[in-house]
Amino acid sequence: MLVLTSIGAIVVFFAVLTFVGDVGSKGGPFAWRISRHRVFTRGLRGTAVVIGVRRAALYQRKALLESPADVVTLATAAVPHGIETSQKLPAGQYVVGQTVEVVQHLRDRYRLFVDRPDLEPSPLVVYGPLAAGAMAPVILLRAATRLSLTP
Incomplete structure (x- = not known):
C-alpha cells in the first residue's frame, strides 16, 4: 500500500x-x-469590417459531427489588410462587408476577436x-x- x-x-x-x-x-x-x-x-472594444469568410477546416473542429463553422477575416483601422480570427463562429452568420463589434488585445493589435460572449x-x-x-x-x-x- x-x-x-x-x-x-x-x-x-x-x-x-x-x-x-x-x-x-x-x-x-x-x-x-x-x-x-x-x-x-x-481589451479594447471597437468595430471592424468583415473582409473574408471561409469554412473552418476539418482539423479546426473538435469532432466530425460538430456543426459547421466559419473563420472570419476582419479589417480594422489599425490593420486594414485584415486579421483572421482564431474563433470558430457559427456558419452563415457573417457576410463580407458586414460591420461587427470586436475586442482587441491591449498591446497586440493582431489579436482580435469578434465580441460574442456567448461563444466564449x-x-x-x-x-x-x-x-x-x-x-x-x-x-x-x-x-x-x-x-x-x-x-
Whole structure:
C-alpha cells in the first residue's frame, strides 16, 4: 500500500509541476485560455469590417459531427489588410462587408476577436483547472495522512 501511495505521490507531483509550468509559460493551453479570457474582460472594444469568410477546416473542429463553422477575416483601422480570427463562429452568420463589434488585445493589435460572449467559455471553465491544480496537493496530503501503515 505504501508503494502504491508513493507512486501516486510521484505522479501527482509531476502533474502539478507540469501544470505550474504551463501556467507560467506563454505557450501552454491554460495560459492561452486565461490570456484570451483577459482580452475579453480588459481589451479594447471597437468595430471592424468583415473582409473574408471561409469554412473552418476539418482539423479546426473538435469532432466530425460538430456543426459547421466559419473563420472570419476582419479589417480594422489599425490593420486594414485584415486579421483572421482564431474563433470558430457559427456558419452563415457573417457576410463580407458586414460591420461587427470586436475586442482587441491591449498591446497586440493582431489579436482580435469578434465580441460574442456567448461563444466564449465561462470563468468557471477558464479558472477551473487552476483550482484543480491548487487542490491536488491538498487532496494528496489528506489522503497520505489518513493511510494506515498497519495491516
